Every structure is written in structure tokens, then in C-alpha cells.
Amino acid sequence: MDAARRALLPTEEAVALLDLTTELAEKELAPRVSEYEEAHRFPRELFRVLGRSGLLGLPYPEQYGGGAQPYEVYLQVVEELSRHWLAVGMGVSVHTLSCHALAHYGDERQKERWLPDMVGGELLGAYCLSEPAHGSDAAHLGTRAVLDGDEYVVDGTKAWITHGGEADFYTVLVRTGEHGARGITALLADAQTPGLSAAPPERKMGLRSSTTAQVRLEGARIAAERRLGAEGQGFAIAMDALDAGRLGIAACAVGLAQAAFDAAVSYARDRVQFGKPIIEHDGVGFLLADMATRLEVGRAGYLAAARLRDLGLPFTRQAAAAKLYCTDAAMQTAIDAVQVFGGYGYTTDFPVERYLREAKVLQIVEGTNQIQRRVIARALVR
Amino acid sequence: MKIVVLVKQVPDTWAEKRLDPDTLTVDRASVDGLINEMDEFAVEEALQLAEKHGGEVTVVCMGPEGATDAYKKALQMGVDKAVFLTDPALAGSDAVGTSYALAQVLGTLEYDLVILGSEASDARTSIVPALLAERLGLPQLTFASKVEVDGTSIKINRQTDYGHDVVEAGLPAVVSVVEKINEPRYPSFKGIMAAKKKPVQTLDAAAAAIDTARVGAVGSWSKVLDATVTPPRSKGTIVTDEGSGGVELADFLATKKFV
Ligand SMILES: Cc1cc2nc3c(=O)[nH]c(=O)nc-3n(C[C@H](O)[C@H](O)[C@H](O)COP(=O)(O)OP(=O)(O)OC[C@H]3O[C@@H](n4cnc5c(N)ncnc54)[C@H](O)[C@@H]3O)c2cc1C
Numbered sequence: 001m002d003a004a005r006r007a008l009l010p011t012e013e014a015v016a017l018l019d020l021t022t023e024l025a026e027k028e029l030a031p032r033v034s035e036y037e038e039a040h041r042f043p044r045e046l047f048r049v050l051g052r053s054g055l056l057g058l059p060y061p062e063q064y065g066g067g068a069q070p071y072e073v074y075l076q077v078v079e080e081l082s083r084h085w086l087a088v089g090m091g092v093s094v095h096t097l098s099c100h101a102l103a104h105y106g107d108e109r110q111k112e113r114w115l116p117d118m119v120g121g122e123l124l125g126a127y128c129l130s131e132p133a134h135g136s137d138a139a140h141l142g143t144r145a146v147l148d149g150d151e152y153v154v155d156g157t158k159a160w161i162t163h164g165g166e167a168d169f170y171t172v173l174v175r176t177g178e179h180g181a182r183g184i185t186a187l188l189a190d191a192q193t194p195g196l197s198a199a200p201p202e203r204k205m206g207l208r209s210s211t212t213a214q215v216r217l218e219g220a221r222i223a224a225e226r227r228l229g230a231e232g233q234g235f236a237i238a239m240d241a242l243d244a245g246r247l248g249i250a251a252c253a254v255g256l257a258q259a260a261f262d263a264a265v266s267y268a269r270d271r272v273q274f275g276k277p278i279i280e281h282d283g284v285g286f287l288l289a290d291m292a293t294r295l296e297v298g299r300a301g302y303l304a305a306a307r308l309r310d311l312g313l314p315f316t317r318q319a320a321a322a323k324l325y326c327t328d329a330a331m332q333t334a335i336d337a338v339q340v341f342g343g344y345g346y347t348t349d350f351p352v353e354r355y356l357r358e359a360k361v362l363q364i365v366e367g368t369n370q371i372q373r374r375v376i377a378r379a380l381v382r
Numbered sequence: 383m384k385i386v387v388l389v390k391q392v393p394d395t396w397a398e399k400r401l402d403p404d405t406l407t408v409d410r411a412s413v414d415g416l417i418n419e420m421d422e423f424a425v426e427e428a429l430q431l432a433e434k435h436g437g438e439v440t441v442v443c444m445g446p447e448g449a450t451d452a453y454k455k456a457l458q459m460g461v462d463k464a465v466f467l468t469d470p471a472l473a474g475s476d477a478v479g480t481s482y483a484l485a486q487v488l489g490t491l492e493y494d495l496v497i498l499g500s501e502a503s504d505a506r507t508s509i510v511p512a513l514l515a516e517r518l519g520l521p522q523l524t525f526a527s528k529v530e531v532d533g534t535s536i537k538i539n540r541q542t543d544y545g546h547d548v549v550e551a552g553l554p555a556v557v558s559v560v561e562k563i564n565e566p567r568y569p570s571f572k573g574i575m576a577a578k579k580k581p582v583q584t585l586d587a588a589a590a591a592i593d594t595a596r597v598g599a600v601g602s603w604s605k606v607l608d609a610t611v612t613p614p615r616s617k618g619t620i621v622t623d624e625g626s627g628g629v630e631l632a633d634f635l636a637t638k639k640f641v
Contacts, residue, residue: 016574024568054571067571 001080014073020053021077025084033085036209037354040201042166043209044124046088047095050081051121056095059244060103064115071244071306075251079299082255086358087210089255090365091124093248094162098125098171100241101186105229114188118169126167127245128158128215129238135159136371138173139181139235143217145174150224152176152187154195154217160365164213165198167191172217173238176231184234188226195220206357243316244309245366246323250302253323253330253362254295260330260337260355261291267350268340278340287336294329301325317379324372327362334359383437383531386491387428387461388484388498388514389421391445391452395503405599406606407474408504417452420499422566423559425456428497430564431531437494438462442487444472444480457577458569464580465491469587474599477505481513483597486590488518493554495536500525500558511558521551527562 001018009015028049036043050056058074060066067074074096082089099118102110117123134141143156154174161170170189177183189196199214229237265288268279278284305318334356338345345352363369393399393413400409417425428439441456443449444467453464467487475483488496496518501508515522526538527546534553539546541560569577587594595601621630635641 013575017571020569020571020574049568052570053568058571 001076005076009076010070010072014069014076017058017067017069017073018076018080021055021080024050024053024055025081029081029084029088033209034351034354037087037206038208040203040208042211043085043088044166047091047124048122050088050092051123054121055081055092056121056124057099057119059096060099060115060119064103064111064119066103066115066119070310071247072303072310075247075302075306078248079251079255079258082252083259084255085209086252086256087207089252090207090249091163091210093245093252094127095125096248097241097245098127098167098169100244101171101228101237102188104240105186105233105237106188110188110225110228114169123168124163124166126161126163126170126215127241128161128170128172129242130158130160132157132159132214136368138238139184140179141173141175141184143172143174145176145185145187145222147176147224148221151221152224152227154187154189154220154222156217158215158217160202160212161198161215162210162212164211164215165201166211170196170215171228171241172215172222173234174217176234181235182232184238185231186228186234186237187222188228189217189220189222193220193222205360206354207361242366243319246319246372247302247306247309249362249366250298250305250319250322250326253326253359254298254302256355256359256362257291257295257298257326257330257333260334260352260359261288261295263350263352263355264288264291264337264340267344271342284340287340291333291336294333298322298326298329317376320367320372320375320379323366324369324376327359327369330362331359383432383435383495384491384493385428385432385437385439385495385497386488386493387421387424387439387441387456388496389425389441389443389452389456390418390499390502390504391415391443391449392418392502392504395419401609401611405474406609415449415451417455418499418502418504420501420503420559420561421452422455422459422499423561423563424497424499425459425461426564426566427526427529427557427559428495429460429567431495431529435531440465440491440493442484442491443467444483444487446473453582454577455569457580457582458574459567460569460573462580464582466582466584467586467590468584469592469594471587471594471598472592474602475597476602476604477507477509477513478603479597479601481510481517483587483590483592484510484514485517486592487585488514490585490590495531495554496520496556497529498556498558500560508558511556515556518556521555522558523549523551523555524558526557526559529557529559529563 057066058069062068078089078093129138131141145152145154168191172187172189175183176185195218197216201211201213271278302322305315305322308315337352341352397413402409432439439461441453441461441464443453447468511524512522523538525541527541528539530537536555537550540549
């Protein structure tokens with residue numbers, strides 16, 4: 001983190017936290033990322049290392065073992081982790097998202113019972129909204145939950161679940177009532193629930209060290225006391241969580257873009273063609289200037305939205321705009337980074353081809369960028 | 383159990399270092415200081431023993447004014463309190479002087495066990511643990527790759543070239559550890575915040591009853607007479623392969639006696 005960004009951190013505590021994050025990222029993440037990505041290996045033990053340092057519950061209250069950090073600070077931790085290893089940064093963001101429903105909609109008894117373990121660092125969470133047939137149109141999800149005595153019996157398939165099969169708990173959106181958004185309810189399922197199982201992980205273009213798998217619920221019985229909020233409140237809970245989650249993805253995107261940018265600048269300073277470093281050819285220099293500009297604007301954008309959230313003000317539109325802008329910026333920056341490296345950039349000897357493959361997913365997850373535009377446009381109608 | 387762990391602040395091993403031309407010691411002001419790596423293993427071992435047997439861990443550090451990073455790191459990792467010995471008179475102390483100064487500080491504390499790293503990455507003499515034990519009149523158990531404490535006695539695996547010896551002694555004792563012994567923890571975010579509120583006692587030479595004639599450059603038994611900077615790496619030889627590259631490579635290796 002450069003001196004200018006450090007100077008803008010709001011507290012001494014935030015500086016210490018970001019320094020710790022950098023130390024962990026440099027010592028634990030950077031040496032392993034290439035190997036794990038290539039082997040499709042999920043770094044479960046590294047999440048424990050981060051958890052023991054307090055990084056898996058940052059925005060939640062201290063009372064439950066969280067770090068009581070504003071989003072402005074928590075997101076920069078996600079960015080810093082993503083700069084070294086996107087799958088880990090995104091994993092922290094998804095885990096944080098999976099705790100959101102309980103932390104914000106659970107009652108006191110529920111929070112006291114489950115939240116300390118969930119944010120305590122040893123456990124990992126997953127967030128289950130998408131289904132094979134209902135992605136963008138999540139309001140029509142079909143996983144059914146029927147109350148039987150004091151348990152919900154759940155049947156259906158959740159798709160694309162980050163940490164599917166690895167997680168210790170799942171926040172699951174199910175249908176308990178009528179068609180559409182108003183029939184949806186949020187449940188907090190333990191991974192050990194009989195009838196809950198994960199399919200073999202998807203084989204992905206990038207982000208291979210992050211497990212993405214379908215989660216099947218076959219007659220899974222989830223205690224009614226594990227319902228978060230009221231019946232029918234689930235969609236509102238899911239969207240509220242996604243507003244925050246989208247800021248996480250924006251931060252991931254800026255971290256990835258920073259990595260691609262740093263690699264490109266350092267290569268362009270060293271690589272000589274036509275008798276001078278390629279950075280001194282305007283065609284390359286201007287490409288790098290555009291990358292630098294997108295980075296500054298993107299980071300400022302997600303931080304502005306985060307500050308609104310920290311003040312308790314509405315931020316849905318700003319979060320959608322930040323997610324849209326930062327992930328498109330990361331995509332373009334990764335493309336340009338490969339260009340700066342020329343033929344070398346197209347080989348697996350350098351990380352920029354991986355950044356390119358990884359950037360793409362950020363334009364898809366937590367609402368595709370078409371959906372972000374839809375969110376922004378709808379906010380403009382009213 | 384009361385444990386004292388000793389840590390030293392050293393210049394970053396990876397940073398470019400400069401010798402002060404007047405004193406022929408490392409110019410510590412010009413590089414980032416951090417905790418001696420081996421000492422992190424000592425801190426970890428102290429914390430693990432305290433967690434297992436109950437008790438309190440105190441970190442003791444001697445260093446120039448402002449060299450606070452090393453003991454702060456120990457506090458962040460979970461050590462309960464710190465004693466920082468700093469006095470201009472201590473500058474330039476050799477191992478003999480250092481062991482005397484540390485022994486004097488330990489004389490002001492209560493402890494069952496003293497743990498330290500088996501060497502510092504700047505001087506690499508590995509002699510302070512033994513000197514210190516001698517001065518304190520305590521058994522020394524050095525180069526420990528495993529430590530077990532049982533009531534009033536201690537048993538270690540002492541790492542050797544051929545494997546390890548098992549060494550036993552009664553407490554109190556002085557133990558130096560090697561890197562194999564454990565996996566030092568990272569501080570937690572909360573540990574970092576909590577460390578700011580932990581007690582730190584700063585002592586000067588007088589407060590530790592240190593006779594300043596026995597420490598510092600003046601009191602040292604050894605003197606650095608001369609020092610030479612490592613010559614910069616010479617440029618490599620580039621051989622353009624025009625059919626005879628393999629032979630030239632073999633010749634090169636032969637002149638360097640590699641083949
Ligand atoms: C690696 C990865 C991890 C994921 N992790 C999770 C997770 O942890 N939890 C979870 O619940 N989900 C997760 N997802 C799912 C992700 O959120 C969905 O893939 C995404 O919401 C899009 O849904 P879909 O794939 O079904 O695409 P579809 O909804 O079928 O969309 C296909 C295309 O149509 C466009 N489109 C759809 N509707 C409209 C419209 N109204 N206007 C304009 N264009 C439209 C989309 O933008 C897209 O381009 C993950 C996905 C991936 C790839």
C-alpha cells in the first residue's frame with residue numbers, strides 16, 4: 001500500500017490492520033497462488049490462518065467476536081488480499097456475505113448462539129442464492145421448504161456456490177410461499193445437515209483454487225429456529241446482503257487490477273524495443289496511464305459507496321455503479337496488461353494471463369454487469 | 383510458570399546494509415529494524431508453554447532508543463508485558479557485555495524459565511545464551527528443537543549435526559531454540575490493538591544496576607579492527623551459442639571447479 005493510501009486510512013487501527021494484511025498476503029498467499037491455481041486446490045488452511053488473525057469477521061460487532069471495522073477499512077483488506085490472490089480475497093468477501101443475514105436479521109438469541117463461531121475465524125461460510133435455472137432472475141428461485149413440525153424440509157439445487165462442499169455453514173434462500181420475491185425465506189444450514197451435499201466442483205476458466213459447486217438439498221431438515229428474519233423476508237435479506245457483497249467484488253476487482261497494473265508497469269520499464277524501454281513509447285505509456293486512471297477512479301468509487309454505507313445512508317445505486325465500473329476496469333486492465341507483455345503475456349510463465357482469466361468472473365458474479373445497469377437504471381426511474 | 387523471553391531488534395536481513403565508518407558497526411538508523419527471526423520462535427515457544435502450563439510471559443529487549451519494533455511484535459503475538467533496556471552507554475557492546483547487561487536485567491525479574499533464539503541474524507555468534515546462563519548460574523539447554531516442562535524440571539531435544547541429544551535440567555534454566563521447534567503465529571488484529579495497552583517498563587543502565595565500564599564499545603573484550611564492504615557482484619559472462627556453447631559452458635564450470 002503506497003503512502004498516499006495509508007495517509008487516507010481513517011484510524012491508526014486501520015493502518016495496523018492493513019499492515020498485518022500485507023504481511024499475511026506476502027508471506028502466506030503470494031508464494032502459493034500459482035501452484036494452487038494450477039492444481040485447482042482450495043486453500044482451506046489459509047483461511048484458518050487469516051481467521052486466527054481476525055480477518056474473517058471484520059465488519060461485525062465486537063460483541064460477537066467481530067472486528068467492528070467500517071466497510072471503508074474492511075474492503076481495503078479484501079482489496080489487498082485480492083491483489084495477491086483473487087480466490088482468497090473473494091473467499092473472504094463471500095464468507096463475510098454469508099454472515100450478513102444472521103448479523104443483520106437474526107434475533108439476539110440466534111446471534112449469540114451462532115455468530116461468534118461464524119466470524120471467529122475457524123469456520124467458513126457459503127451463500128446460496130443462485131440455482132441452475134434461476135441466476136439473474138433469483139426472485140423466481142425454486143428450492144422448496146415446507147414446515148414440518150419445528151423443522152423445514154428443503155428440496156432443491158443451488159448452483160455456483162462458492163465454497164460449496166468446503167463450507168461449515170450455508171445461508172440458503174428457499175421458497176416457503178407464493179411465487180416471486182415475496183415467497184422467499186432465509187435459512188442458516190449447518191454443513192452436517194443430513195440431505196445437504198455438494199456436487200463435484202465446476203471446472204472453471206479461472207479462479208480455480210476457489211471451489212464452486214452445486215449444493216443439493218434432498219429432504220434436508222433444517223430447524224425452524226434457524227430461520228433468519230420472517231417467512232417471506234428472504235429476498236429483501238438477500239438483496240441487502242448483495243448490496244454489501246457487491247462492494248466486496250468491487251474491492252476484489254481493484255485488487256486484481258492493481259496486480260495487473262503493477263506487473264505491466266514493471267515489465268514496461270525493463271523491456272527494451274527500438275532502443276528504449278517500451279514504457280517510453282507513448283502507445284504503451286498511454287495504455288498504462290489509462291490503467292492507472294481506472295484504478296484511482298475505481299478505488300475512489302467503491303470507497304465512496306462504502307462511506308455511505310458506514311454512515312447508514314442508502315448506497316444501493318452507488319454499490320451497483322462501483323461493482324460495474326471496477327469489474328469492467330479490471331477486465332480492461334487485465335487485457336491491456338497482457339498486451340504490454342506482448343507474446344510473453346500470453347504464456348503461463350507470467351501471471352497476467354491468469355489475471356485476464358480471473359477478471360472475467362467478476363463481471364458475472366453477485367449480479368452480472370447487465371443486472372448492475374438494471375439496478376442503476378431502476379433507481380433513476382423513481 | 384513465569385517465563386522471560388529475550389528478543390533482539392536486528393536490521394532487515396534483506397535490506398542493503400551500511401557500516402558506520404567510525405564505529406565499524408552496522409548503521410542501524412538507515413535500515414528498517416525488525417524482530418530477529420529466530421526470536422519469533424522463542425516467543426512462540428514461550429506462549430505455547432504459558433498456554434499449556436499457565437503463567438505469564440515477559441519479553442526483555444536491549445537496544446538503542448526507538449528500537450521498539452522487536453518487543454512490540456512479541457507483545458502483539460501475545461506476550462503479557464515488556465522490559466526495554468536502553469542506554470547510550472550500551473551501544474557497541476559485544477556478546478560478553480550484552481550477556482552481562484541482560485543478566486543484570488534478569489536480576490530485577492522473577493522467572494522459572496528464560497527462552498531466547500539460538501542466534502541473531504546480524505552477528506550470528508550464538509554465544510549469548512551460554513554466556514547468560516553462566517552469569518545467572520543456571521543450567522543452559524541450547525539449540526532446542528523441542529521443549530517439555532514437567533513441574534520443576536525441563537527436558538529438551540538439543541539439535542546436533544547427527545540428530546539430537548536429550549538434555550534435562552531443573553528449573554530455573556536458560557533455553558535457546560532453533561527454527562525447527564515450532565511455527566510462530568501471526569499476531570491477530572485484536573492482539574495488535576491490545577498490545578498498545580500492555581505494560582512496558584523502560585530501564586536505563588543505572589536502573590538495572592549495570593556498571594557502564596563493563597558494557598558498550600569501551601567495556602567490550604573484542605574489537606572490530608577493520609571491515610570491508612562485500613564487492614559488488616561482477617557482471618556475468620554472456621556466451622552467444624554459435625555451436626560451441628556447450629563446450630564453453632563446460633570449460634567455465636571446470637575453471638570454477640564445479641565439474
Ligand atoms: C465462479 C462463480 C461463483 C459464484 N458464486 C456464487 C455464490 O457463492 N452464491 C450464489 O448464489 N451464486 C454464485 N454465483 C452465481 C452468479 O451470481 C450467477 O452466475 C449470476 O448471477 C448470473 O446468473 P446465470 O449464470 O444464471 O446467468 P443468467 O441469469 O442466465 O444470464 C445470462 C446472460 O443474460 C443476461 N441477462 C439476464 N437477465 C437479463 C436482463 N434482465 N437484462 C439484461 N441482461 C440479462 C446476463 O447478464 C448474462 O449475460 C457464482 C458464479 C460463478 C461463475
